[in-house]
Amino acid sequence: MPPCNLTSLGPATFLLAGIPGMEKLHIWISIPFCSMYLAALLGNGVLLFVIRTERSLHQPMYLLLSMLAVADLVLSTTTVPKMLAVFWFSAGEISFGACLTQMFFLHFTFSAESVILLAMAFDRFVAICDPLRYTAVLTPSVIVKAGMVALLRSFCIILPCVFLLKRLPFCAHSVIPHTYCEHMGIARLARADISVNILYGLAVPFAAIVVDVVLIAVSYVLILLALFRLPSRTARHKAFNTCGSHVCVILLFYIPAFFTVLTHRFGQEIPHHVHILLANLYVLFPPLLNPVVYGVRTQQIKEKVVKAFICPKGRLLPE
Template identity: 90%
Template sequence: MTLFNLTSLTPAMFILAGIPGMEKLHIWISIPFCSMYLASLLGNGIILFVIRTEHSLHQPMYLFLSMLAIADVVLSTTTVPKMLALFWFSAGEISFGACLTQMFFLHFTFSAESVLLLAMAFDRFVAICNPLRYAAVLTPSAVVKTGLVALLRSFCIIFPCVFLLKRLPFCGHNVIPHTYCEHMGIARLACADISINVLYGLIVPFAAIVVDVVLIAVSYILILPVLVRLPSKTARHKAFNTCGSHLCVILLFYIPAFFTVLTHRFGQEIPHHIHILLANLYVLFPPLLNPVVYGVRTQQIKTKVVKIFVCPKRCWLREQE
C-alpha cells in the first residue's frame, strides 16, 4: 500500500528494500554487521572514557580524537539500527521526514569527520614543524573553535540537500533499493528533473572533501622532511607512530568513501548489490577500526587503557611505589 500526500506529491512513507537480490541472506549478513556495530560502540566508548578520565590526555591531539570518536558513533548509529531492524523484522518503512533526517546526519557526519582529520593533520604539522609554538597555536579555545567550524561547515554544505529533495515530486515511487537513506538514492525516485541534485551532490560536498584531502597531503609533504631530520631516535619513533596512526585513519576514511562515491556515480557495470554492501561497510569499518588503530599504535592511549581496564590495581600499586 502506497501512502501519499496528493497535494504535494510527497510520499508519507518510504520503503527501504535492503540489499537487492540478497533478501534471503539478510539474517546472515546482519550477524557480522551487528557485531561490528557493537564493537565500534565499545571501542569508541573506551577511547572517550579514557580521554575523559585521564588528565594527561587533555591535549589537542586527543581532544580531536575524542571528537572523531563521537562522529564515528553518530555515523554508524544513524544507519545501522534501522538497517538491523530491516534485516531482522523486515521493518523497511521510514517516514519521509525520518528519511531526510537520516540522510542529513549521514552526510553531515561524513563532512565533519573530514574537517576533523584535517585538523588532526594540522596538529601534527605544528607539533613536528614548529613545536615551540604548539601550546600557543593549539589552545583549548582553538580546539573548541575547530570543532565548531567542522559543525558549521558541514551544516552549510549538507542542509541545502534537504530543500533540494523537499521540492521534488515523487508520483508514486517510494521504494529505495538501499538499507538507508542517502541523497541521490532519494532523488532518483523523483518524477522530475534532478540535474540540480546531481550537480550539487557531486560538486559541492565532493569539492569540499577534495580540498581537505589536498590540505592534508600538503601538511604531510611539509612534515616528512622535518620528521626524518629529528635528532633524537625516540622523538622520531614517537612522531612516526602518531603520524602513522593518523595516516591509517585517513586511508580508512577516504579510500572507501571515494570508491563508494565514484562507483555509485560512474561504475554502472558493478552489480547493484555490491554497491549497497560497500556502502554498508563504509559506515561500519572506519568507526570499528579507528579505535583499534589509535589504541594499538598510540602508546599513551594503550598505556591508559591497560591501566584502567586490564590491571588497575597492579598499575595503581606500581605508581604508589
C-alpha cells in the same frame, strides 16, 4: 513506468528494500554487521571514557580524537539500527521526514569527520614542524573553534540537500533499493528533473572533501620534509610513530568513501548489491577500526586503557 499518485510535499513513506537480490541472506549478513556495530560502540565508548577521565589526555590531539569518536558513533548509529531492523524484521518502512533526517546526519557526519581529520593533520604539523609553539598555537579555545568549524561547514553544505529533495515530487509509496537513505538514492526516485541534485550532490560536497584531502596532503608533505631534516634516526622514528595512527585513520576514511562515491556514480557495470554492501561496510569499518588503530599504536591510550579496565587500582599485572 507504472502510474503513481504524485505529491509535491513528498511521499507519506519510503520503503527501504535492504540489499536487492540478497534478501534470503539478510539474516546471515546481519550477524557480522551487528557484531561490528556493537564492537564500534564499545571501542569508541571506551576511548571517550578514557580520554574524559584521564587528565593527562586532555591535550589537543586526544580532544580531536574524542571528536572523531563522537562522529563515528553518530555515523554508525544513524544508519545501522534501521539497517538491522530491515534485515531482521523486514521493517523497511520509513517516513519521508525520517528519511531526510537520516540522510542529513549521514552526510553531515561524513563532512564533519573530514574537517576533524584536517584539524588532526594540522595538529601533527605543528607538533613536528614547530614544537616550541605547539601549546601556544593549539590552545583549548582553538580546538573548540575547530569543532565549531566542522559543525558549521557541514551544516551549510548538507542543509541545501534537504531542500533540494523536498521540492521534488515522488510517488505516494517509493521503494529505496538500499539499507539507508542517502541523497542521490532518494533523488533518483523523483518523477522530475534531478539535474540540480546531481550537480550539487556531486560537485559541492565532493569539492569540499577534495579541499580537505589536498590540505592534509600538503600538511604531510611539509611534515615529511621536516622529518628528513632531523639529525637523529631515533627522533625520526618517534615522529613517524606519532603520525602513523593518523595516516591509518585517513586511509580508512577516505579510500572507502571515494571508492564508494565514484563507483556509485560511474561504475555502472558493478552489480547493485555490491554497491550496497560497500556502502554498508563504509559506515561500519571506520567507526570499528579507528579506536583499534589509536588504541594499539598510541602508547598513552594503551596504558590508560590497561590501567582503567585490565589492571585497576590495587591490582598489579604479574611480573
